[in-house]
Amino acid sequence: MLNSWDSIQHTLIVGTLGYIATIILLRVSGKRTLSKWNAFDFVITIAFGSILASMMLSKDTSLVQGVLAIGLLVLFQFIITWISVRSNIFQGWIKAEPTLLLFKGELQHHAMRHQRVAEGEVLAALRTNGMAALEDAEAVILETDGSFSAIKKLKDSSASALADVKGYPKQSTARI
Template sequence: MFNSWDALQHTLIVGSLGYVAIIFLMRISGKRTLSKWNSFDFIVTIAFGSILATLMLSKDTSLAQGILAIGMLVFFQFIITWISVRSNIFQGWIKAEPTLLLYQGELQHNALRNQRVAKGEVLAALRTNGLAELEQAEAVILETDGSFSVIKKLKDSSASALVDVKGYPKETPRT
């Protein structure tokens, strides 16, 4: 149950320094590292936690190794996001595309099924955005980070922010 005061001291000192190192590296790596998650960000964040836990609880892992590992993840994330901003093909490999779940008041049942989204989740997104009827929504989109965007009924609009949404018609008929 109790190993030694030495083990507790190791956890306290190395854990504190590792925590400070993570905060420092996150801060200098930019806002993108701390943005809403896509699957890539989720994996990196879990890896940060795993490294910190190993650093805090294992005497076999030095503080320098832990900081190097965290620094490598920050560097890899920087490189991957740098490339993805410059290459649509690369971005497509690491990031999902937004998907249209509701269009002009009608649920897109194939998209709901493919994305494993229940009708109730779409209804909740509408209510959260102050809409009481399906028909009040132009679109509900499942974003790349898993959140829902609700676009209220459009009148004479190009809907230019929706051009990258899977399932959104390129020529939008206005009603």
């Protein structure tokens, strides 16, 4: 009975302090740590949860070890994002490119298969953005975080925001 109360006390104390330390470290590290997820951010976030759970439930992981581990992850993420903002090559290694799934009302089936996106997901993206027909869209893009962007048909506007989208014709970024 005493051992179970010991475990409960450990979980309460270390869990609370670990949670507070995690929040402080995430807050200090800036908005980028909690931004929309790409694969890199997903791994970091899952690791945060795993470390916090180990701190709370395992007496073999001390509070200091857990906070140090979370601090290291925050530091590594800061370094990697700092480098990726300054190096397009490095950014390409850790972040996927946005991909064109629909162009000028036509589904890009090869890109959809490659990205494992169903036609219904593209149609849902159009509807979410107030478009009722494929022909109403200039483009639907699968973004680096897995979300969809739908762009209404362009009239007299350049498409400069689409310049980094895989599959978007580069000549189309000029004035139409």
